[in-house]
Amino acid sequence: MTVQWSDDLAIGIGIIDDQHKKLVERIASFSRAVESGDRNRMEDTVNYLIGYAIQHFGAEELIMIRNCYDQFREHRDEHSWFIKEVFDLHRRFAEGEEMTRESAEALRDMLVNWTLDHISVKDKRIAETLNSFGGPLRK
Numbered sequence: 001m002t003v004q005w006s007d008d009l010a011i012g013i014g015i016i017d018d019q020h021k022k023l024v025e026r027i028a029s030f031s032r033a034v035e036s037g038d039r040n041r042m043e044d045t046v047n048y049l050i051g052y053a054i055q056h057f058g059a060e061e062l063i064m065i066r067n068c069y070d071q072f073r074e075h076r077d078e079h080s081w082f083i084k085e086v087f088d089l090h091r092r093f094a095e096g097e098e099m100t101r102e103s104a105e106a107l108r109d110m111l112v113n114w115t116l117d118h119i120s121v122k123d124k125r126i127a128e129t130l131n132s133f134g135g136p137l138r139k
């Protein structure tokens with residue numbers, strides 16, 4: 001399983017769509033690393049993903065706060081859940097834990113599914129809500 005950017009994932013806020021393309025690319029890199037079975041590549045791509053996920057979620061949360069988004073708390077909880085999952089994954093690599101192919105594939109599927117669902121449902125709702133206000137978006 002992998003993930004690839006498609007315009008179906010666009011939510012209609014340019015700054016967020018651009019970041020989502022990069023996030024999706026980093027998850028795809030992790031997917032390729034899992035396919036390759038190369039543990040060092042998996043560890044590297046997880047680190048690469050963590051850095052960008054934190055940066056992107058922060059930017060998205062700032063937009064929600066500045067625009068008084070009504071579901072900020074629930075949305076932020078979803079981001080926190082994802083970061084905790086990636087943190088655990090990083091820790092397992094850092095501590096040298098053996099990881100079977102099945103286990104790596106299950107983690108990859110979880111990250112891919114979460115990302116696709118989160119962008120196409122939760123992030124789309126941000127854009128729909130904020131665009132319905134009609135005023136300029138506070139970034």
Ligand SMILES: [Fe+2]
Pocket residue numbers: 060075079118122123
């Ligand atoms: Fe989000």
